[in-house]
Amino acid sequence: MSKAAIQTSTQGFSIESVPKDARRIEDFRDHLPVGTEVYVAWLPNGDPAEMVFAASKLASQGMIPVPHIPARRIESEALLWQVVKDFVEQAGVTRLLLLGGDPDAPVGPYADASALLQSGVLEAFNIKAVDIAAHPDGHPVMSTDTSAQVLGEKIAKARQAGINVRVVSQFALDPSAISDWHAKTYTGLAQGSALQIGIPGVVSTKRLLQMAGACGIAGSFSMLRKSGRRLAKTALGNGTTETLVTTLAPLVNQSDDINGFHFYSFGNFEKTAAWARAVSSGEFSVNDETISVDLAS
Secondary structure, eight states, rough: HHHHHHHHHHOEEEEOOOOOHHHHHHHHGGTTTTHHHHHHHHOOOOOHHHHHHHHHHHHHHEEEEEEEEGGGGOHHHHHHHHHHHHHHHHOOOEEEEOOOOOOOSSSSSSSSSHHTTTTTTTTTTTOOEEEEETTTTTOOOSSSHHHHHHHHHHHHHHHHHHHEEEEEEEEOOHHHHHHHHIIIIHHHHHTTTEEEEEEEOOHHHHHHHHHHHTTTOHHHHHHHHHHHHHHHHTTSSSHHHHHHHHHHHHHHHHHEEEEEEEOOOOTHHHHHHHHHHHHHHTOOEETEEEEEETTTO
C-alpha cells in the first residue's frame, strides 16, 4: 500500500469525543485540523448540559460538532426539544447522530432512531442532515438481516422527510467484515448515502476487547479465535488502527459512497487525534504495510 493512498483515505476523517474532553483540552486546534467533524458522545448517565458545553467549545475553535442523540436515553419530549434547541442556538449544530441507545427499554417516549426522525424536532430547528448507525460486524440485539432491514428503513424515512442522511458504522476489528458488508449489504440498501467507516483509534488491547464485547461485535471475536497469537501481534492495540486503515484504504479511495474513516477514541482522544492528523497530513512512514507515526512529537 502506497503512502499516498493511505494519506488520501484518511483525509477528511471524523472522530468521536466525550464531553469531559472539552473540560480537559484547552484548544482542540492543537489536536485536529480546523473543520474536523467531532462527534460528541452521550454517555450513560451523561449530562446534556455538558454535551452542549462541549459542542459549543468545539464550534468556537473551528471544529464541526455532531452530537449524539440516543433515543432510549431521552427521558421526555421536553428534554429532546430543549437539548436540540441548545445545540443549535449555542453551538450552531447542523447535523446530529441519531441512535437507538444502550438501555434495553426506553426511559422516555422514544424507542429508536426512527422515532426521533418522526418527532418533528428536526424540522422545528431546521436540522436538515443526520447520521445514523450501522453494524457491519454484528449488532448486540438484532440479527444481521434485521439490522440491515432497519438501516434501510431509517434511510428511507430520512429521505422522505427531506433530510440528508449519512451512515456511520460501528467499529470492527476484522477489515473483511467491513468490506464484505459494504459489497453485499450496504451498497444495495443505501442508495448512494455516504458512509463513514468506523474504526478504533489508538487504544490498548484490553480496552479494545472490552468495547468489542459491549458492542456485540461477534465477527471480531470469531477472528480472535481463529488468529490467536498472530492477531495479538498484528491487529490489536495500536496495530488495529494501522491494519484497518492500510487494508481498507483502497475501498475508501475507490468507492463513491464512502466518505472516509471515523475514529472511535474510547477515552484516548489525544493520541487518536494525533495519529489521525499525522497520517492525513502525510507525517508518517510506511514499511512493509506498517504505518509509523511518532506520537510523542
